[in-house]
Amino acid sequence: FVDEALLLTYYLCCIVYVVFTASSLKQVADINLNINMDIRLYILLVTVFVLPIGLIRNLKYLVPFSFIAIVALTFGCGYVLYEVFDDLPPVTSRPVFNGFDSLPLFFSTIVYSMDGIGTVLPIENAMKKPQSFLGCPGVLNISMFWLLAFYSAMGFFGYLRYGDETAGSITLNISSSVMGQVVKLAVSLNVLCSFGLFLYVPVEILWRKFEPNVPKSRNTLYYYSLRLILILASVVMAAIVPDLEPFVGLVGALCSSTLVLFFPPIIELVTFWEDEDYMKRWRVIKNLLILLFWLLILITGVRSSLARIIELYT
Template sequence: MDEETLKLRNLGSDKYGGVEKEESSGSDNYDPHLYRKVEHPTTNTETLIHLLKGCLGTGILAMPEAFKNGGLLNGLVCTFLIGALCTYCLHVLVQAQYELCKRKRVPILTYPESMKIALESGPQCLRPFAKFSPLLVDFFLIIYQLGICCVYIVFVAKNIKAVADEYTENDLSLTQYILMTFIPFVLINCIRNLKLLAPFSTLANVITFASFGVVCYYVFQDLPDISERPAFGTLYTFPLFFGTTLFALEAVGVVIALENNMKTPKGFGGYCGVLNVGMIFVTVLYVGMGFIGYWKYGEDSAASITLNFPKDEILAKSIRILYSVAIFISYGLQGYVPVEIMWKTYILKHLEGSNRLMLWEYVLRVVSVILTFVLALTIPLLGLFISLFGAFCLSALGIAFPAIMELCVKWPDKLGPGYVVLIKDILLIIFGVTGLLAGSYSCISEIIDKLSSGNVH
């Protein structure tokens, strides 16, 4: 999640144009885009670059393992389908928020605000949940962001261990490497000013894109006979594929923020809009990484493809360290989000008048790092972490919630001929909930099996 996401996540709607939050019969004539006052609006090209940057993280390195769980042909087809589904649901979410802004006559609404307002005007059976919905949305956002931080911790520790084991006689455990990174992660999470992270974030992006070239160098060498790779995985492992792919492709927080910060937000949607162009490029890139990576390494595909590279080659060692540096820097941005949500939405109001606000904020930042480290130490399983948080959080945030929001926005007289919108949204909600439950169950079952067998490294 980039700086725009973090900056916009906690800004109230009334800060963009000072328009009153009220219903109006003339809402159809109100265009929220015309009332947005963004300090540094981005062009379509800049927004596309930010979208690509926000979507390319550790998830792409896990795609070969995802294909291992899904099968070569099945993974190829289903990744395209999941990419199309994610893109469609993001369109649904952005359009629903736009309609809610028109109704309330405000330029911008946050995700939790939008969900609450939508439920208040939806079917009678859903309205009692309106007051709890912002808490539920924030819960999934916080869990998701903390989950990303756990993934980053394990990723850095595994890659450092892979390099260090080549130079040391004492074979230290993964737990020891995780513990050795604790202080650096605490320090970077205690940076309160995002501008201080900006130069490092640029460095991380350069490293990330340069790393793809090295990945291609390794995976295209000595490819085996493609017939050696099964076309389909098992029904049991498919939810693991689904969770990992959803984690990799879904970028709900980034998309909302970027659309809100555009100079020409109407250029975000549409057939040739920024969202479609960006998601098509990202999906093709992820499909290519998963397909070629699994074709190359097969059942040996690791949770991060960097762990499959030759251990004794300098280039491979360098890319593991450089990518670890990039992910370490990104932890500062990802860890900033849950702290901001918890601090500004839930904690700060209970500390009014305190002269130790900064101290308590630092305590929260340190505690959030401790939580992610406790989980990473307890379950240091990178691939299953990625799949679990993808299935659990993004099935809700990226599929079910947008469908619920659209259903409520169009209720009761805009549901289309034959209630096609209602049927479609109910199917999306069922699919999202099924993905959440099945993906979480498969991941938790695998985690329990690996922990009970002691196979956690």
Template sequence: MTKSPKNSIGLDNFNSTANLADNGVFQSTISISPGEEVNEKEYDPYDHRQVEHPNSDFGSLVHLLKSSLGSGILAMPNAIKNSGIVFGAVGTFIIGVVCTHCVHILVKISHELCKESKVPSMTFAETCGAAFKYGPKRLRCASNGFRLFVDWALVATYIGAACVYVMLIAESFHDVIGYHYPETNWDKRLYCAIIMIPLILLGQIRNLKYLVPFSALANVLLLITLAIIMSYIFADIPPTDDKEIYFTSAAKLPLFISTVIFAMEGIGVVMPVENDMKNPRRFLGCPGVLNISMSVVVTLYAIIGIFGYLKYGNLVNGNITSILEEGDIQAQVAKICIGLAILFTYGLQFYVPSDIIFKKIESVQNPKYHNITHIVLRTVLVAFTVAIAVVVPQLDLLISFVGAVFFSTLGLLIPAIVEIVHCWDGNLGFFYWRLIKDVLIGLFSIVALVSGAYQSLNEMINGAPIEEPGI
């Protein structure tokens, strides 16, 4: 008997009678000639997905834009201050390309692993675990451990991002209310405590589909804010002969890199959005939902960052709206809009850690207590993010630290490792180009992590940047 190729069934002298109706009225006799083969159809995960509340292409685009185009854009002028406009412009584009490529890696490998394991979809952590499970034999024992690591890295990353959101919301309302009612003289930390109530309510939303209206409204408010910011930064840009404006110093570059990574990365939201799409085949490709969203993000970040720094110079901080002309109506509108935009985005960022943690405890609980567990868990997590924001009020340094430690690991290092493991057995490309590329991405992420975290912590503790000798 001839050996059958993979994914096919060889059948000789086989006759089968099959009942094609439950009542047995319609019978069919199927005869297969000797040597004839029946090929098994390749498993397509997209054909087997059953999403209860699927998102349209537009809804998915809105979520991706909101996950990447958020609070980070307000810190871009501060990022350019730490790099200079020439390095900053080129660096923003390169980091944007690398971040987008890492998302491509993750989604593409997830789809391939879904085919291999015959499941309709995988989360970020499940994809990472499956890469080890179906990878080189020596690494298969690390599958569960790596999956758990990614899960908890996602939790830490998005809890950190939520803390930044709390500080930005509090700062926006503090500036507006403090200007109109100076007698209040409330500390920003008190505003953090006040906004905890609406944040708890938003944190109770458990389905991405129901967060689409909030993301859409947040995008509109963000666009209004950006339009107002542009009206300021493009008006009367002062001339400068300062050489430092084109390039600062190597010692400050880690803060630039980690801030831009924080601003652009939304990789934790990518898999939930892609898994919930009505037409997931439109997520990648050209133009594709991902490429459209990231093109918009990189362009806006570069414009706001460069021209915001040219306009305000060293006055810029982690939130450009805080230095707009305080008495102008436009500036007040911008601060209110960005505060509300970030408030409405909080639910999307909060979705990732709350969903992961609940799934960890869901299996060990009686189902009748699931609802109350959801409520308590989400309330406690919101309170925790508010507490961290109160303890660490330095917004720009908190952004740099979260970007360096969490987003560089999650958005760059882990996708690079996953691709190496997945492609190790004979699919590393001509002259091992995939291996070389992923090693470079991994090294870049490690440098960003160590140097960015060190620089951020040093400034948090000492209040002064580290100067590089001879610069």
């Protein structure tokens, strides 16, 4: 079941990436070319770019794309923060709490944005000193601290700047200036270059299941056929639901929450249940509270995201 959850999480992320890239391209084209095409046409255009990247099999060939993605994202985030802090309204201009109806999507989006569980073990296994990964403070704790600080700052000041007009991705809120359009293209480039990495996880999970039944003489053909099918299917599904915000919430509520909030406490309870020295009462209560929180996000998040999608397309 863990494999299925990982597969669904990372594959839905690929779909979100396609939608995000198409949304950014549409904004740039609408402003600079004065055309107003349906976003689904841009999704088809994105296929031209994700196909060659998605067909790369060896991770080492994705390293240059990852470097380009990091540079583009750093540049994009820097300019976004510049625009956010330009003419920032007072804190009192925004409501402290926007109602309970928005909480499910809020929690789902947070879980989605913080989800990196699929890369935890590979990073730890590749480290020269794996014990430093989970130590105190440890690589994981330090990286999560800065990640949480950055996300919190971007979320707080981003909403303070744009209010209820904040889009599913804040890059869609920046101005229509030349630099603003360059940033949108840069962040889209980051997403495109990351597509191959996110597709790698579902491909490897599915290939492990299919490979024993594949003739060795056709191993390569079947492998690349699987990649091609997954890429084209992600484009088709993105075209069916080309709205970013509820899609991100659905991924967070359905998949990311299960990986982050369901499996860890369950595994700890099952593994250490008979170890009385380790499994103190507070650990049991902690794990039960995490599971209740997971159930809350799963039910409310999926319901609100699906309702939003149905409302948009009916």
